[in-house]
Amino acid sequence: DGGITQSPKYLFRKEGQNVTLSCEQNLNHDAMYWYRQDPGQGLRLIYYSQIVNDFQKGDIAEGYSVSREKKESFPLTVTSAQKNPTAFYLCATGTGGRSNQPQHFGDGTRLSIL
């Protein structure tokens, strides 16, 4: 969706390396989300943040870390503890809370192991 920028589009990780995926938004949305997509498994929530300086673990947070120092930015670090990082990573934003508004997605980052 326009207004959400994920970079890079493709990323390669070496063994034992941490890598950081960027997600920036100019939609002024309070909530931001990170999903992992594997073939045939839909979207699985890694971390989410409803407000600056606060975030919660999703269903598959192990091996990942995030920060939310600015409303516009929600970077995801894939640490060396994540043994199977190859996947398509999607960042999304929304108005959060009890809002019924939809989530808006970036174009994603494809991460592979070298």
Next chain:
Amino acid sequence: GQQVMQIPQYQHVQEGEDFTTYCNSSTTLSNIQWYKQRPGGHPVFLIQLVKSGEVKKQKRLTFQFGEAKKNSSLHITATQTTDVGTYFCAGRGSSNTGKLIFGQGTTLQVKP
């Protein structure tokens, strides 16, 4: 925890045939959303259903929300090659986190 199951996982149809995907939740949902992801793309919001028994239409697409608010369906009439992609349902529970629980998706292939 809350789960949303979606079937079938894959569907191949001839252009002009109808297509339906079904979504079932283990718990009552406050609302359900449907998204479409084209090959190589990202999910794009299609519609949201909120009321028990609600039916909404978008041209050839018909969306239903079950009476118990635990299941939903998407039906496409007379498929076209532009309908190709993966269709996801996503349910929102009663918590105030804004979290969505996504189904596994149904990938639709349309043969011309």
